[in-house]
Structure formats: C-alpha cells, structure tokens
Amino acid sequence: MGTREIRYFQVGSHAVGNRLLDPEQRTVQADPERANALTCGHRACQGCGEALGARYVVDAALRATAGRLVAVNATGCLEVFSTPYPETSWQLPWLHSLFGNAPAVATGVAAALRAQGHEDVRVLAQGGDGGTVDIGFGCLSGMFERDDDVLYVCYDNQGYMNTGVQRSGATPPGARTATTEAVGDAPGAPFGQGKDVPRIAMAHGVGYVATATVADLRDLEGKVERAMEVRGARYLHVLVPCPLGWGSPPALTIRIARLATQTGLFPVYEARDGEVTGVTTIRRHVPVEEYLRPQKRFAHLFSHPSGPAALARIQEMADRNIERYRLLGDGGAT
Amino acid sequence: MRRQIEGAKGVAEVVAACRPQVICAYPITPQTHIVEGLGALVRTGALRGCEFVNVESEFAAMSVAIGASAAGARAYTATASQGLLFMSEALYNASGLGLPVVMTVANRAIGAPINIWNDHSDAMSQRDSGWIQLYAETNQEAIDLHVQAFRLAEEMSVPVMVCMDGFVLTHAFEPLEVPTQEDVDAFLPPFTPRQVLDPSEPVSIGAMVGPEAFTEVRYLAFHRQREALGRIPEIAAEFAAAFGRDSGGLLHTYRCEDARTVVLAMGSVLGTLKDTVDALRDEGVAIGVVGLTSFRPFPMAAVREAVGGAERLIVLERAFSVGVGGIVSADVHMAVAGLGQLHHTVIAGLGGRPVTRASLRRMMLEAVEGRLEPLTFLDLDRDLIDRELARVRARPRSGPAAENILRDVGVVGARPH
Ligand SMILES: Cc1ncc(C[n+]2csc(CCOP(=O)(O)OP(=O)(O)O)c2C)c(N)n1
Ligand code: SF4
Ligand SMILES: [Mg+2]
Numbered sequence: 001m002g003t004r005e006i007r008y009f010q011v012g013s014h015a016v017g018n019r020l021l022d023p024e025q026r027t028v029q030a031d032p033e034r035a036n037a038l039t040c041g042h043r044a045c046q047g048c049g050e051a052l053g054a055r056y057v058v059d060a061a062l063r064a065t066a067g068r069l070v071a072v073n074a075t076g077c078l079e080v081f082s083t084p085y086p087e088t089s090w091q092l093p094w095l096h097s098l099f100g101n102a103p104a105v106a107t108g109v110a111a112a113l114r115a116q117g118h119e120d121v122r123v124l125a126q127g128g129d130g131g132t133v134d135i136g137f138g139c140l141s142g143m144f145e146r147d148d149d150v151l152y153v154c155y156d157n158q159g160y161m162n163t164g165v166q167r168s169g170a171t172p173p174g175a176r177t178a179t180t181e182a183v184g185d186a187p188g189a190p191f192g193q194g195k196d197v198p199r200i201a202m203a204h205g206v207g208y209v210a211t212a213t214v215a216d217l218r219d220l221e222g223k224v225e226r227a228m229e230v231r232g233a234r235y236l237h238v239l240v241p242c243p244l245g246w247g248s249p250p251a252l253t254i255r256i257a258r259l260a261t262q263t264g265l266f267p268v269y270e271a272r273d274g275e276v277t278g279v280t281t282i283r284r285h286v287p288v289e290e291y292l293r294p295q296k297r298f299a300h301l302f303s304h305p306s307g308p309a310a311l312a313r314i315q316e317m318a319d320r321n322i323e324r325y326r327l328l329g330d331g332g333a334t
Numbered sequence: 335m336r337r338q339i340e341g342a343k344g345v346a347e348v349v350a351a352c353r354p355q356v357i358c359a360y361p362i363t364p365q366t367h368i369v370e371g372l373g374a375l376v377r378t379g380a381l382r383g384c385e386f387v388n389v390e391s392e393f394a395a396m397s398v399a400i401g402a403s404a405a406g407a408r409a410y411t412a413t414a415s416q417g418l419l420f421m422s423e424a425l426y427n428a429s430g431l432g433l434p435v436v437m438t439v440a441n442r443a444i445g446a447p448i449n450i451w452n453d454h455s456d457a458m459s460q461r462d463s464g465w466i467q468l469y470a471e472t473n474q475e476a477i478d479l480h481v482q483a484f485r486l487a488e489e490m491s492v493p494v495m496v497c498m499d500g501f502v503l504t505h506a507f508e509p510l511e512v513p514t515q516e517d518v519d520a521f522l523p524p525f526t527p528r529q530v531l532d533p534s535e536p537v538s539i540g541a542m543v544g545p546e547a548f549t550e551v552r553y554l555a556f557h558r559q560r561e562a563l564g565r566i567p568e569i570a571a572e573f574a575a576a577f578g579r580d581s582g583g584l585l586h587t588y589r590c591e592d593a594r595t596v597v598l599a600m601g602s603v604l605g606t607l608k609d610t611v612d613a614l615r616d617e618g619v620a621i622g623v624v625g626l627t628s629f630r631p632f633p634m635a636a637v638r639e640a641v642g643g644a645e646r647l648i649v650l651e652r653a654f655s656v657g658v659g660g661i662v663s664a665d666v667h668m669a670v671a672g673l674g675q676l677h678h679t680v681i682a683g684l685g686g687r688p689v690t691r692a693s694l695r696r697m698m699l700e701a702v703e704g705r706l707e708p709l710t711f712l713d714l715d716r717d718l719i720d721r722e723l724a725r726v727r728a729r730p731r732s733g734p735a736a737e738n739i740l741r742d743v744g745v746v747g748a749r750p751h
Contacts, residue, residue, distance in 0.1 A: 109405040
C-alpha cells in the first residue's frame with residue numbers, strides 16, 4: 001500500500017477522506033471489489049470493535065496476498081458470532097479448532113502448505129486477548145520462537161467477552177468485569193504488572209510487530225499489508241472496544257479507541273526485529289479520565305473513595321507509555 | 335528383509351515409508367526414539383517432502399497436526415502418558431473434525447506418582463476421544479499396524495492411535511521387517527481429503543453447532559467407527575495378501591477351540607499369556623487366549639463369537655478405573671451379555687510391574703478351580719497395603735501415600751507421615 005503525507009487538520013485525527021487520494025492509494029474498503037471477508041449477517045453486538053477490526057484486517061490481508069490466504073481462528077466472540085452452524089460469514093478458507101491452540105494450528109497449516117509446495121498461500125491466525133495473552137500464550141511463544149510463517153492478530157477487547165466479560169490477563173487495572181466486581185476496598189481489576197504481548201513478541205525477535213486500533217483503520221490496513229511483505233512469524237495487536245463488556249455506547253466505539261491512544265494508555269507503534277521503528281504520535285493529548293469516563297466498567301473510579309488514587313496510577317501508566325514510546329514526538333504534535 | 339533393530343526404530347522407518355508430510359515432535363519417554371528416528375530421516379533427506387516441527391508441548395503437537403491435516407497434509411505425531419493427557423482437548427478436536435491424524439502411543443503409566451514404565455492408563459484415559467485405538471502385540475505388529483492405520487484413518491476420516499507398550503516393545507531389539515517403500519506405496523494411496531483449506535474453494539471448518547444438529551454430528555462419528563469395524567479386518571486381509579503377514583484385524587484368538595476358560599488381553603502381555611496357556615494346555619486345562627487389537631471401535635460381535643463358547647472369562651487389564659475396576663471388562667461384559675458366564679477382571683502390570691508366567695499361571699489355576707475373586711490385582715503386596723492402611727487409620731489425614739510405601743519397601747529413608 002502506498003502512503004502519502006496529507007495534512008487534513010479539520011478532523012483532529014490522521015483519518016483522511018478517500019477523495020483526497022489517488023485511486024491506487026485508497027483504503028481497501030473503498031474498493032468495490034474488496035473481498036468483504038466477513039460478510040454482514042454475523043451476530044456481533046452493535047458497535048462491536050472486534051467485528052470491524054477483523055473485517056479490515058482480513059480484507060487487507062486478502063488484498064496483500066491476492067486472495068491466497070487461509071485463516072485460523074481461536075474460540076471467542078469472533079468465532080462464535082461469525083460461524084453459527086449452518087451459516088458462516090467467512091469468504092476465505094477458515095478453520096476453528098480450539099481456544100488455546102490457534103498459533104499451533106496455524107503453524108500446522110503453514111507446514112502443510114510448505115510440504116505441498118503451496119508457499120504462495122499465506123496463513124493468518126486470529127484470536128481474542130484471552131486466547132492470545134492467556135490460554136494460547138504457550139503456543140504463541142512457540143510459534144514466535146520457531147519463526148513460523150504466520151501473521152497472528154490479537155483482537156484485544158481487554159476481557160473474556162464471549163463467556164460474559166470476565167477478567168483476562170489483558171484487562172486493565174480498575175476495570176470492572178464479572179470476576180473483578182466493583183465492590184470492596186479496591187473495586188475492579190487489581191493493579192498488577194500487566195502482560196504486554198507486543199513487547200513480549202519483540203523480545204522473541206519477531207520480524208514484524210505492530211499495534212493498532214479501530215480508530216485508525218487506514219493505519220491498521222497498512223500494518224497488515226506491511227506484515228504480509230515479511231515471511232516468518234509476525235504479530236499484530238489491535239485494540240477493539242467492546243460496547244457490551246466496556247459498558248460504552250455502540251456509537252462511541254471508534255471514539256473510545258481513539259481516546260485510548262490519545263491518553264497514551266494504548267501506544268500505537270511498529271517494530272521490526274525487536275526494535276521499535278515507528279510510532280503514531282498523539283496529536284491531541286488528553287488525560288485518562290476522558291477515556292475512562294464514557295465506559296461503565298470504570299464508573300466506580302469516579303464515585304468510590306479509592307477512585308482518585310486509582311486514576312492517578314492509571315495516569316502514571318499512560319505517562320510512562322508516552323515517555324517510553326515518545327508518543328508526544330520530539331517537537332510536539334506532528 | 336529382517337534386521338535386528340529396536341522397535342522404536344522400526345516404527346520410525348515404517349512411518350517414514352508412509353510418507354507423512356508433517357510430523358510434530360515433542361519428547362516423552364518411552365516415545366523419544368521414534369521421533370528422534372524420524373527427525374534423523376527428515377534431516378538426512380531419506381524422508382522428503384516432510385516438515386518436521388519441534389513443538390513446545392504435546393498440546394501444540396496435536397494442534398499442529400490438526401492444522402496440517404485440515405490443510406491437506408498427511409500428519410503424524412507420537413506421544414505417551416502425561417503427553418497424551420496434555421493433548422487431550424486437541425484429541426477430541428481432531429476426531430470431531432474428522433481429521434485422519436495417525437499417532438503412536440508408547441503406552442506408559444500416568445502420575446502421580448510419576449512413573450515412566452508401561453501400562454495402558456494413558457490410552458485408556460482417552461477411550462472416548464473419538465480416536466480409533468489399535469493395540470500391537472509385538473513390534474512386528476506395531477510396524478504393520480502403522481501402514482494399516484494411515485489407510486484406515488484416511489478412508490474413514492477418523493484419527494488412529496497405534497498403541498504399543500512402552501519399553502517392552504519400543505526399546506526391544508529383535509529381528510523386524512520394515513515394509514519397503516514400494517510395497518507401502520502400493521498399499522497406501524496419497525492423502526486426498528474431501529475438504530481442505532484451499533483459497534480457490536473456501537470452506538469454513540470448525541463451525542459452532544448447537545442442539546439442532548449436535549446429536550447428528552456425534553452420531554455420524556459413532557457411525558464411522560462402526561463402519562471401521564468392517565474395514566479393519568478387510569484392511570488387515572489386504573495387508574496379509576500384500577505383505578504376507580497376519581497383523582491387525584479386530585482380534586486374534588489362540589487355542590480357543592473347546593476352551594472352557596478364555597483370557598482376554600491387549601498388547602505385549604499376550605506373549606506371556608500364550609506361553610502360560612501352552613503349558614496349561616499340556617496339562618489338560620481347556621484354556622485359550624483372545625488378543626484384542628481393536629479397542630475402539632470395540633468389536634462386540636467378534637468378541638461374543640470368540641468367547642461365547644467359554645464358561646469363564648478373565649479380562650486381564652493393564653489399567654483400571656478407580657472406583658470401579660476394569661475398563662475393558664465393561665465392554666467385554668456388554669459383548670457377552672446374557673450368556674451367563676463367570677467373569678473375572680485381573681488388573682496386572684501397572685507402572686511396569688512384570689507380568690510373569692508364574693503369576694499368570696497361579697491366577698489362571700485359581701480361576702479354573704473357582705477360587706479367583708471377580709476383581710483381582712495381580713501380585714498385589716497385601717502386607718504393604720495393610721501397613722499403610724493401619725497408619726491412615728491411626729492418623730486420618732489427607733495426603734499422598736507413595737512416600738510411605740517407598741519407605742516400607744526400603745527405597746527411601748523418609749519417615750512415615
Ligand atoms: C479450554 C477452554 N477454556 C475456556 C473456554 C471458554 N471460552 C470460550 S471463548 C472464551 C473467552 C474468549 O475471550 P477472548 O479470547 O478475549 O475473546 P473475546 O470473546 O473477548 O473476543 C472463553 C473463556 C473454552 N472454549 N476453552
Ligand atoms: S461482546 Fe463485545 S466483542 Fe463480543 S460481539 Fe459483543 S461487542 Fe463484540
Ligand atoms: Mg477478549
């Protein structure tokens with residue numbers, strides 16, 4: 001995908017209308033011939049960030065591989081809402097095996113394709129945050145370490161949503177889930193060390209690692225396409241708000257994803273061979289409250305006596321990211 | 335040509351001759367020599383067109399096999415014991431998806447207490463996983479069963495476990511014949527699945543199925559295994575015609591004609607059983623042996639036919655279900671329901687304890703003389719058990735017993751708790 005610097009200040013984001021671009025540079029979704037890999041009729045909730053993210057990812061991957069793509073899916077919302085027997089929303093060969101084995105199943109598909117001389121066919125594995133950072137983590141690490149030719153995409157909605165919004169290893173501190181209720185002295189999920197899988201992927205020396213959100217779909221498409229230019233293991237971590245689990249209005253899915261990046265809580269970057277090579281800087285830096293307030297899962301932080309201290313710690317996390325990834329750039333907004 | 339080789343090496347060579355395209359390897363005793371052998375064959379180029387994947391767990395091994403098989407490759411792996419349990423979730427998945435993976439299980443006990451030696455607890459624990467389970471009596475049969483297993487799996491769209499006793503078979507050196515590449519090629523056609531992950535013909539595999547069709551999908555799995563009951567002896571017969579050896583099939587009978595007592599068993603213990611029976615026959619005891627090769631599917635009709643004429647059945651098992659007793663026995667009893675025979679279950683050879691002719695002979699004579707209990711643990715050291723039970727009665731608390739027992743047999747110097 002070609003890219004061109006365009007400054008379009010009215011939007012307050014990097015989003016740009018397709019009208020301003022040459023046809024060959026337009027987003028995959030603007031193409032009437034797009035694969036539409038995840039067709040409508042699936043059963044995701046209104047405003048589901050995961051459905052949106054997956055459609056963009058798979059369509060972009062299909063374009064990057066000229067349709068020569070196989071997808072492997074972990075158990076989770078994406079799998080359940082897209083393939084209720086006897087229907088399927090998928091327009092590409094798609095395999096669901098288990099919750100915790102998608103990376104290994106993808107390895108198997110890639111090995112089979114290689115053994116049969118079909119190396120032009122590429123493999124995309126996808127799972128939720130639970131399937132990725134928790135139960136499938138061993139398989140993911142094995143796939144990274146062997147450098148199998150798989151692009152693994154984690155759709156991070158920060159919890160086990162398919163089973164009814166329980167805490168996962170990716171649930172942020174303070175968040176209310178069904179297993180970290182907003183009761184007691186320290187309501188919501190406890191503050192831990194976090195489990196930063198993109199950085200863990202980088203520590204494996206994975207050739208291409210990137211983070212993205214559904215707030216910048218053009219960026220997401222570009223990252224998928226760049227990932228497909230590389231052979232070996234690759235990892236893409238996409239923040240996908242979940243209206244049901246986050247208690248956010250469906251219409252705000254994209255805005256909330258954007259706020260996650262504008263606070264610094266979710267850094268958007270790209271890394272090659274273990275080194276960060278590009279960062280999406282924040283154009284409008286906002287305090288974490290602005291991101292947390294519209295989400296009911298954080299409501300107690302604004303009413304409970306422990307709230308201010310928790311908010312301060314969350315702000316510290318955002319500030320730390322801003323510093324680590326230089327999210328405000330070197331000379332202010334770009 | 336027969337060569338003096340290790341059982342595991344023979345299995346590695348025959349699996350290679352079956353031209354697997356993806357092999358997933360994760361080590362566990364006593365399976366290791368099989369995957370090591372295959373790894374070497376891939377490295378040296380003796381086995382071409384095959385991806386050898388060193389995975390990070392058995393769960394991954396089976397998962398890689400699932401992906402490979404769904405993408406149209408002939409997939410193989412091997413494991414044992416804890417490894418088989420670690421892949422349990424994926425085992426059900428492979429069979430549920432109808433993927434014809436073939437796996438060697440080098441049968442070994444399950445811990446705790448950890449034990450690396452042979453019994454059948456591992457494979458028995460996966461009895462209901464939807465896999466076909468074939469048990470080899472000898473290393474030659476283990477070798478031959480692999481060729482048949484790929485044929486059967488791919489024809490029936492069901493994964494197959496070839497179970498061979500750990501150490502007793504895997505590590506035994508003996509003269510073995512490994513089928514030649516040409517002969518295997520003639521017997522085993524290339525893998526051509528009905529559905530594969532192919533971008534030119536996209537399919538969704540592994541969809542969620544609700545109450546409206548789940549029973550039917552499961553019934554079809556049952557139906558396929560029932561059909562396999564017909565194919566297993568046919569494939570064995572074709573194998574015999576092509577290779578000149580009787581291997582596989584549903585079961586083997588030995589001196590069962592006019593036998594009033596029949597002993598049923600699986601695996602390598604059958605050799606000792608036959609020797610024991612020979613001696614008893616010489617003394618005029620009307621006793622025979624049935625060796626079960628196919629445990630899943632369970633050959634109800636064939637078992638009934640084989641043992642229906644006997645008055646007394648002894649099922650000798652290398653595993654048991656805690657709280658009940660025999661596992662194979664339950665199926666055998668169903669097969670012979672209504673015949674009014676006397677039934678005995680004998681649990682023997684757990685965790686590698688040798689099953690000797692002397693013990694078998696004693697047990698069989700007890701049976702024939704009407705002194706054998708319905709459920710017996712062969713060679714159980716009653717004294718050790720009584721001592722530990724007395725300790726437990728004196729101080730009832732929960733906790734492991736193994737250390738106390740080891741102390742009693744003089745293995746470690748730990749004090750009893
Ligand atoms: C071994 C196993 N444990 C638990 C489950 C139940 N389960 C299915 S989906 C799911 C949650 C998925 O969470 P995540 O991976 O984050 O995906 P999401 O639904 O949030 O998109 C769980 C816990 C399962 N299917 N398998
Ligand atoms: S629960 Fe969340 S992730 Fe699942 S379908 Fe609904 S919005 Fe999407
Ligand atoms: Mg999730």
